[in-house]
Amino acid sequence: MRASALFMPTVKEDPADAEAVSHRLMIRGGFVRQFAAGIYVILPLGWRVMRRICRIIREEMDRIGAVELSMPTLHPADVWQASGRYQAIGQEMFRLKDRGGRDMVLAMTHEEVFAWLAARELRSYRDLPQIWYQIQLKFRDEPRPKGGVLRVREFLMKDSYSFDLDEAGLEASYAKHIQAYDRIFARCGLEFLRVESDSGFMGGAQAHEYMAPSAAGEDRVAVCDSCGFAANVELARSVAHFPSVSPAAARGQAEGGTTGVGPLEVSTPEQRTIAEVASFLGVRPSDLIKTLVYVVEGTAERRYVVALLRGDHELHENKLARYVRGAVRPASAEEVLAATGVEIGFLGPVGLRERGLRLVADQALDPAGPAGSRGYVAGANKPHAHLTVVVGRDFQAEVADLREAQAGEGCPQCGRPLTIRQVIEVGNIFKLGTKYSVPLGATVLDEKGQERPLVMGSYGIGPARIAAAAVEQNHDERGIIWPKAIAPFDVQLVQLQTNDEQQTRVAAWLHDTLESSGLEVLWDDRDERPGFKFADAELIGCPVRITVGKKVREGKVEMERRRGGAREEVLVEEAVERARSLWEKAE
RNA sequence: CGGGGUGUAGCGCAGCCUGGUAGCGCGCAUCGUUCGGGACGAUGAGGUCCCGGGUUCAAAUCCCGGCACCCCGACCA
Known part of the structure; x- marks a missing residue:
């Protein structure tokens, strides 16, 4: 891809209203633009990152046997009335009326619609288990959007729903999601924790959250480095210190x-x-x-x-x-x-x-x-x-247990001191049970011909939060250092003198050869000064940079990894292989 | 919802206190020089000063009301 043909509006100055690192860098790097409070335009570079994240998600969901479909985001109120959430949820739900005066809502999640579909289409235990997923918009009228794309009012979510005959089946579907999620976040290059989370006060079902440690996070988790205990502080028990009595x-x-x-x-x-x-x-x-x-x-x-x-x-x-x-x-x-x-x-x-x-x-x-x-x-x-x-x-x-776990208090499992970490919630998995299948009539007949409500689970991932968390965890003073799996491009090819025919020839050859070897290349052919292009390359943060400059006369180009590592001169004929090996070594 | 702050050129800001000519940097356009670390010079385009009302001969500036956005807290299916 030629940069001259890609719309990538980078900016030199920090945006005034951006506080979080990821927000600042994603604006400056030309990944996103704010449209209104908590509503974002995703620009071409940002969309490439999102597509790579979604691709990983799809591969891993497919691997556990989940099937993708797409649900509407505009819902008649009645399914929400059936589950009771139309009344239970307050102003966080966007509500509107159609021309006939009927109450409608914008989807803030999709349990109801999936349960509605299951109610109509699943008849027999022989149809089970099912795991259905989609990557679809959600709308939540957050009281306070913040942190760039971290807390927004309209966002893409991968949500999946499992349908099983019984608790044992749910257990298996839940375990499959743990497998998939562990792989997804690892492949996206995130440092993450799977923690026990609050399942709400609507029943004792189990739930976990996937958390990416970051100072920009809004949640806190209590972690025990000794035994591996990890839980949201909303849930975490801890063993208090007992000072002597005055x-x-x-x-x-x-x-x-x-x-x-x-x-x-x-x-x-x-x-x-x-x-x-x-x-x-x-x-x-x-x-x-x-x-x-x-x-x-x-x-x-x-x-x-x-x-x-x-x-x-x-x-x-x-x-x-x-x-x-x-x-x-x-x-x-x-x-x-x-x-x-x-x-x-x-x-x-x-x-x-x-x-x-x-x-x-x-x-x-x-x-x-x-x-x-x-x-x-x-x-x-x-x-x-x-x-x-x-x-x-x-x-x-x-x-x-009423108090919030504090750093240094004892782990409830092993008694060793707990650490408190600030985290971004990037995903959650949740055993729903029959909370939605019963009110929406989602039942099947079991092998004895008895009608039984489906036992459901629901599972979410926020792709934009993965991107933001990746930036929070991987950046330096010059810009983003994308994990290689989700970088907008694999290689940024910086051609310094765009009017130099030899440089153009070498850059074009490198571009084409690398692309046909399977790497995606951003060829910066813009008529800009070198400093400008270097600064942009570091801001955008692709794993490998190749510089085509005056040294092509000696048959050489330079390359380096975005994350540390020395700059080296490489013969043009060896450059493709060298670039591939640098990319392989990138994290 | 409580507290704080900000709205002036595409972006970042000054001007407001003390009313009268709308300004700076970046970006943008044209020309020239330059160009391996966000160049320099010249010329130029670009403004409902958030909106509405009021005071005044005169409002970006003072007063009243509203809206938007940001930050802290509360909230977060």
Whole structure:
């Protein structure tokens, strides 16, 4: 491909509104342009990267026996009403009406349509298993698109759906996807992790996410280097550290004993925050209990739930939400007062049950756990006072994993220290069960002639996120260093003097010969100065660069790898073989 | 949705406080010189100053309302 014929608008200056490295470099390198918030034009270079990624995805999906098809993105609302998601999903779904006034939606995912198709076309267990996939647009009205193509409102997704007769079949389909995904991300040249993920509070099905470590990532995972445990922090349990108890906090424990008299009150005028109380009483934050009031929304359960955490720990709201099986939000100051009768700052667990509130304590506070029946300081539920309390003696609470795993805490499997890594979610796999097949009537007859709902799985990959993650993980100050499998071209052939006939002849020959050997070549034949072309080549980041310059008079060209390595002079007649071997060695 | 910020030539920005002539760099066009690390000179094209309303003799500039985009947080099938 001649660069003069390729539309590749590179820019020298950083775009003003691009923060993430991948965003900056993909704009500057002429891969994408922003059209509106979270909506992108993919330019020819970007599209070549996308096509290579999609090709790898197709090869690996086909290899596990999946079949490709294409689903509509404009859906009548009724399939979404059937699954309940028309109501359950809020503003994230684009909704519209057709000319007849019928409710329509733009597809944000395709479980419903695939289940609809399965319901109509799959009749017998003999039709199973099936794995269907597509590479299709998704529309999500994200509240805040960000990070270039990392979080957008319209994007391409490979999504596949498996249909099996039973859990064992789903297990097999799930395992096949793990195989395919491991290969896909490895072939795309990504550093990635497969981690346990939150399957939501709609059932206990298993789910994993594929995560590419990057500072631009929006998720965090807890990883154990010793035993290989890896989970999203939304899910990860961890073993807390248990610092020794401060004398002041221990006093309540000692004087009350584990079964003896109740809590002791201390005066704490105007001391509201954990830090204030700790410093006022001369104890550590880990000697305090944090009392957080949350509102449970959209369930028949009690409206408030009180979360108790050790003072140095942070609540992970999703964990609380999953435990109480409903969305939660922090109660407002007024709601806290209404529910507890106390202002924020002096809230504590003692006596709240008697007011009809549900108390959930984080595992680290469990008296049956490593902390034992130790003393803590907590609010007294009256202004300007705190109590020294013992969990289980002075109040009772349900125990659950509520806090976010922190770096250095113990791995739940082996106890060694956990590492927290920031990651980009590039794919996920999910055991759905019968969540969509039942409402959409996707059933087959089993060998006994009994009607059974299909057991489904759904599996997603974001090709643009693979591209962005690859850039985040592979770049230097000059530009992108594409992994060779997904680079827009394999070789960038830079011809320096475009009016030099000998150079043109050599470049044309190299271009044609390399192409016929199976490598894709971007021949920079533009009438630009050398510095300009070198800068563009490094910005665009193809694995191998060949420079055709004045040395062709001596029968030589230069070549080098984009990722490090020395620049070398090579005889023209040896250049094709040498370029191929450099490309083979590229990562 | 809460907080912060920005909208001026294709891109990056100054001008706004203190109202009156719309400017700089890059890019673009033409010519010349140059051209192995984002060249130099000359000439030139290119503007609803985000939109609407108000104040004023006069608004890019002041006031009111709206919209768009970015960042932090919340949210994220």
